[in-house]
Amino acid sequence: MRVLVVGAGAIGGYFGGRLLQAGRDITFLVRPRRAAELASTGLVIKSPNGDVTLPNPPVVQADTLKEKFDVVLLSCKAFDLDDAIKSFAPAVGPNTSIIPLLNGMLHLNALDEKFAYERVLGGLCAIAATLNEAREVVQLQPMQSLTFGERDGKMTDRVRAITEIFAGGKFGSVASENILQEMWEKWVFLASLAASTSLMRSSVGNILAAPGGRDFLLGILDECSAIAKAGGYAPRAPFLERATGMLTTEGSQLTASMFRDIKAGAKVEADHVIGDLIVRGDAAKIPVPKLRTAYTHLKAYEKERG
Structure with missing residues (x-):
């Protein structure tokens, strides 16, 4: 299962990095500056749950993104949502699942309008993380979780498949049957x-x-x-x-x-x-x-x- 992580900042960098560390098929969609940083120093995570440096993580930029992915993990800020949608849209095929980790609920309307309800799952994460001056991902507290699920509450085959992939990240991933709540x-x-x-x-x-x-x-x-x-x-x-x-x-x-x-x-x-x-x-x-x-x-x- 191929996963496109939109961004490699504090949130995308942490969860995507842990999945990459576990050997999952992860690609980061990043801007040119971040691509250069990752090529130079790798993706560095400093964490109470274990430090790791991942040299040359797979990246792609919006102008070269053409392949379809099975999962899009979306971790941008709300004010960047419109640009993010434009950047990862080429990666969305008929069987792609989009898992947004944004706060609030308003983003679901924009994603549904662009990609259709059935492609958009519910999602949320709990983590305190930031990028330091060296552009390393720094987890501030041990707490970490990523919860996702079908918005109608069903436990579908795709949710089960994503659950298996995310389990390798060891960051407390949970498939929920009550994600909107x-x-x-x-x-x-x-x-x-x-x-x-x-x-x-x-x-x-x-x-x-x-x-x-x-x-x-x-x-x-x-x-x-x-x-x-x-x-x-x-x-x-x-x-x-x-x-x-x-x-x-x-x-x-x-x-x-x-x-x-x-x-x-x-x-x-x-x-x-x-x-x-x-x-x-x-x-x-x-x-x-x-x-x-x-x-x-x-x-x-x-x-x-x-």
Whole structure:
């Protein structure tokens, strides 16, 4: 089974690298700069789960991509989705499965429109990783998982086949029969964390230590959960218990990658992660004052950034 990993940054580089390390048939679709880096130093992963250097990983660039692949693993940011779709479109054949690892749900509409519903699975990952100054993939914490599945909940032959391929990566891959529920729950937590830490420009622990901090964090979680419920995916009790625990741990240094992007002056997924929730909340007539404040803050940041 041939797998095309779109990008070799922190997410694509880590999961694709682990699969390549396991001997799977992996090709990275990259831009010229990244192709030159990989040719020079290889794909380097620094991780609590084991370091590895993979010399000369197979790469292809958009202007030379012609072959079809069995699986496309899509790990770009939402603001790069349109360009990514154009770049990997030639690799999609009648039997190709696309597994997007983007946050939120809005990307499914774009992928369905371009490639058709039946080619697009649901997917999500849990990992804290970044590219350092040496352009190495650095995993910040041992936590790692990649979950995927048919959006209608069926356990199909293609899901079983992909499961066998991904198992070799030893990164906690899971074939889910309830992938949309899991995607919604990740979105609820991510949006709560991103909205809070980005707006307050600080960690969960520091927000909790501030007057009204706990109420704000839990209020954001309540708003996001209400939107998910209105969409037919009410967060389950075990998830809410975990999410509440993570958002109320005193002294926690937890922040969202969106906040770290703001600190670095980088682009953020304001519309995809926060804005789309507000749109859905408005449609369901759910008041979301805290989300609105966070969204205004993010859009002001985007305006200032230019």
